[in-house]
Amino acid sequence: MQTTMQTATSTDSTSSVHHNMSEQEWQMRVNLAACYRMIASYGWDDLVFTHISARVPGTEDEFLINPYGMLFEEITASSLVKVNKAGEKVSPSEFDVNPAGFIIHSAVHEARDDAHCVIHLHTNDGVAVSAQEKGLLPISQQSLFPLSNLAYHDYEGVALNPEEKVRLVADLGDAHFMILRNHGLLTCADTVANAFLYMYIMQRACEIQIKAQSGGGALTPIPAQILAGIQAASEQVTRGANGDIAWPALLRKLRRTDPSFEE
Template sequence: MTIAVKDTVSEREWQMRVDLAACYRIVAYYGWDDLIFTHISARVPGPEHHFLINPYGMMFDEITASNLVKVDLHGNIVMDTEFNINPAGFTIHSAVHEARDDAICVMHLHTTAGVAISTLKDGLQAYSQQSLFALSSMSYHDYEGVALNPDEKIRLVNDLSDKQFMILRNHGLLTCASTVADAFLQMFLLQRSCEIQLQAQATGQPMIMIADEILNGIQAQAKQVTRAAGGKLAWPGILRKLDRVNPGYQL
């Protein structure tokens, strides 16, 4: 008799699994996925340095709380499962998780708008209100090829430092946060900023840059707007949307 995953893990781990599966599915809903490639990872609550990541070969809209794979910092699977992971895909995530205790959730996406902005010499610019949130905690990492070289991890975490947003040059976008909800909200803002910039630049018209003094105060304003709740403010609504359009993530 097969024992259900929910019956073999703690309540806290199960809740993390539900949130992470929901995050995969809402990314698919917005069309930000890249077939079976890119990853969203989350640290399992508890003293062990274990993490949840998508099973390699499954589409984002197929991810459930039960089929997420639990691994250690080296990408070794630490819980019985019929699934495997993409070791190369976990390279970036393990680097961030290992270096940053506050990086409970790490999102890395290859969206069209994100990759397009990552190819621009000047990167993301302060052209929109949305961009200010990302620019207030932004970092960049130069492209080194497919993420297979363990030595790149050192350079990546040095570039990330204590920031929450990263643009990987010629590659894509990354956010990290203390909750899945916050990591998703950050990615939403970063992705939307990239889309707005590209559409504005496509007009060929002169553009207005937001003043530095406004950028410098944006974090305090963000806490006021979200009542210091961050992503938690929008997360229940996201789950309700998924229950309507793509239920089953919590299985």
């Protein structure tokens, strides 16, 4: 009886949230919740201390972000919190947010009209590469994609200073991949699917680099002329669909394993 009552309450809450917004916002919530779940499934989360944010469709200054204190594997479409560019709640929610954690995200969203989704992670391999003087090395096929569009931002301490936002976006420019030195990885894109694919590729490149370096032998760099042609090759590999080439399959996998992200 208790399980039945809990399920009914969850369903009622989801229905209430869904009916109080546009279908476009709800679909963004579903995709963003799915992204949180995928990050958790790959083991790339850091308890509750990183964020993925998305602009609410049809708005310039409203964003969705995770409830502070929830694990990525717990996040659902209806539990995501709508905030303004200061990280303050703009619609009723039983959940709190971490305004300090939104500083990096709000900086990118404000500066880039195309940055509808921003992912920032503290993975072990990502932080390890970010601590290396030469950063990401052109030693794998995976590394070429971020290297063709990669920016760096020097560490300024825990991201609590709003003044850092100006320097961060200046460093980012029009790139979609960024390494935050001594800190972690960041991607931004026009869709959740693209931002996730960018992070997946950059994270894999970092994992490969750390493994290659652990072998102790000399590494073979990829020739510069190959790096120069990688963007055109990327379009061919994904048939111009970018993240959408894999996203539907990832959603199908999530729905098979745990469809609760859509609640």
